[in-house]
Amino acid sequence: MKAEIITIGDEILIGQIVDTNAAYIAQRLNAVGFVVNERSSVGDRAEQIVRSIEQSLERSDVVITTGGLGPTKDDITKTTLARMFGGGMRCDKRVEEHVRTMLAARNIEFNELNRSQALVPESCEVLFNAHGTAPGMWFEREGKVVISLPGVPFEMRHLMEDEVLPRLKSRFSLRQIVHRTMITAGIAESMLAARIAEWEDALPEYLHLAYLPSPNIVRLRLSAYEVDGESVEREIEEQFRMLEKLISENVVGYENATMQEQVHRLLVESGKTLAVAESCTGGSIAAKFTAMAGASAYLLCGVVAYANEAKRDILGVDASLIEKYGAVSEQVARAMAEGARRISGADFAVATTGIAGPTGGSAEKPVGTVWFAVASERGTEAMMRISDTDRGQIIDRATAYAIEFLRNHIKAQN
Numbered sequence: 001m002k003a004e005i006i007t008i009g010d011e012i013l014i015g016q017i018v019d020t021n022a023a024y025i026a027q028r029l030n031a032v033g034f035v036v037n038e039r040s041s042v043g044d045r046a047e048q049i050v051r052s053i054e055q056s057l058e059r060s061d062v063v064i065t066t067g068g069l070g071p072t073k074d075d076i077t078k079t080t081l082a083r084m085f086g087g088g089m090r091c092d093k094r095v096e097e098h099v100r101t102m103l104a105a106r107n108i109e110f111n112e113l114n115r116s117q118a119l120v121p122e123s124c125e126v127l128f129n130a131h132g133t134a135p136g137m138w139f140e141r142e143g144k145v146v147i148s149l150p151g152v153p154f155e156m157r158h159l160m161e162d163e164v165l166p167r168l169k170s171r172f173s174l175r176q177i178v179h180r181t182m183i184t185a186g187i188a189e190s191m192l193a194a195r196i197a198e199w200e201d202a203l204p205e206y207l208h209l210a211y212l213p214s215p216n217i218v219r220l221r222l223s224a225y226e227v228d229g230e231s232v233e234r235e236i237e238e239q240f241r242m243l244e245k246l247i248s249e250n251v252v253g254y255e256n257a258t259m260q261e262q263v264h265r266l267l268v269e270s271g272k273t274l275a276v277a278e279s280c281t282g283g284s285i286a287a288k289f290t291a292m293a294g295a296s297a298y299l300l301c302g303v304v305a306y307a308n309e310a311k312r313d314i315l316g317v318d319a320s321l322i323e324k325y326g327a328v329s330e331q332v333a334r335a336m337a338e339g340a341r342r343i344s345g346a347d348f349a350v351a352t353t354g355i356a357g358p359t360g361g362s363a364e365k366p367v368g369t370v371w372f373a374v375a376s377e378r379g380t381e382a383m384m385r386i387s388d389t390d391r392g393q394i395i396d397r398a399t400a401y402a403i404e405f406l407r408n409h410i411k412a413q414n
Helices: 021-032 045-058 079-083 091-105 112-118 155-170 188-196 199-200 229-246 260-271 286-289 308-313 319-325 329-343 391-413
Strands: 002-008 036-043 060-064 089-091 119-121 126-127 136-141 146-151 176-185 208-214 219-225 251-253 276-279 299-304 348-354 370-376 379-384
Touching: 002 021, 002 045, 021 036, 021 060, 021 155, 021 176, 021 348, 045 060, 045 079, 045 146, 060 155, 079 119, 079 136, 079 146, 091 112, 112 119, 119 136, 126 155, 136 155, 146 155, 176 229, 188 199, 188 208, 188 219, 199 229, 199 391, 219 229, 251 260, 260 286, 260 391, 276 286, 276 329, 286 391, 299 329, 308 319, 308 329, 319 329, 329 348, 329 370, 329 379, 348 391, 370 391, 379 391
Parallel strands: 002 036, 002 060, 060 146, 276 299, 276 348
Antiparallel strands: 089 119, 126 136, 136 146, 176 219, 176 251, 208 219, 348 370, 370 379
8 A cells, every 4th residue: 555745834945943743754665565656845825735636646546734724724634525525514512612721721712713624624533632632633525545644743643643553453454564784884984785695696586675875874774664574573583693703893783772871781781881982973972872861870071171271181181192282192191091090990981083174284184184092901092083074073083983993992902
C-alpha cells in the first residue's frame, strides 16, 4: 500500500517553522506497512491544496495532510476539503462541548471563532482530538482515503496513534516493511563502500542497502518492502552478522546507537572515570556525555580552556609549549589531556585544540586543523585531523573524532 504526506501552511514554505510532522507520519506509516511515495508542502491556497491532493490520490491509496485547521481566516483546509468532497458543513456537538470545556479551563472566551472549530464537512468522519480544539477528518473516495490532521505536532501525534493508525490497519490489508540500520564510524563512505562491495553485491534482490553519512558516522540501512516480516528480519540479522565480521572495528551498534554510548558503557562496566579538556570544541564533548543518564558515575569534570591563559592557569600547560609550538599543536594537546587528568584524578582524559575558523588559519595550520589527545596511566596518545572549512562542521567532526579516539584508547587497554 502506498501513502503520501502533504503539509499545509505558508509558514513552512517560507522556512518560518521546520516541518517535523511529515517525518513522524512517515515513520509511523512505514511501521504499519505503508510505502511513503512522496512528501510535499503547499501554501494556504485552496487551489494548491486541491491540486496536490488530487495528484496524490492518482498515485497512492492514502493521503495524509497536516495544517490549516485553526479557527482563523488563514486556515482554509477544512472548507477546501468540504468543497472537494461535496456536501455542506455541520456542527459536531461532541467537538463543540470539548472545545468549550478546554477553553473554560484556560479562562478563554468561547466566541464564534472558537465555535467554528466544531464545524466539520458533512462528507467526513470526525477523528476526535482529545488534546486540542481542531478535530481530525477522514474522507473516502473510490476506495482511497484522505486524512486531515492538525498541524500542532503533539496533537497530530496523538491523533495518529489513537485514531489514524488503528483505522488504517483495519481498513487495509498491509504487508510489513522492515528497516534495520547499522551504525559505523572511523571510515569514509567511499572506503566503506569499497570494503563491503562483495557483500553488498551478494545481497538478496529484495533487500535494499542505503548509505547515510554524517560527521564521522555512516549509517548502513537494509530495507525490505511489503514482505513477510519475520523471515526477512531473520535474513537481515544474518546479513549484518556477516558484515560485522568484515568491519568489526568500525561497528558502533544499531539503530540510534552512538559512539558516546559505547564510551559510556565501557567506563561504567570498568568503573573508570573521565575528564575532558576542550578548546575548539567548546564543551560539546562533555555535553555528549552529560546528555546521557548515569554520566555522573564516571564524568568528573570538563574544562573549556579556550584562552591560552586558561590552558596555562587551569590545566597547567607550560607557557613555553604554547610559545614554541602554538596552541594548536600536538605538544599542547598532550599537555591539556595530562593536565585535565592530573587536576581531576580521572583514569582517562581527552583534549582538543584546533582552528574552527573562519579565520586564524595559515598555510602550515589551515582552518579545520584539530589536535586530539587522550591520557591515561599507560601514557598519552595524540593525533591530528583536518576537515572542512565550515565552523559548525569542524566542531561537529572534531567532537566525533575525539570521542572515537577516546573509545579506541579505552578498548586498547581492556
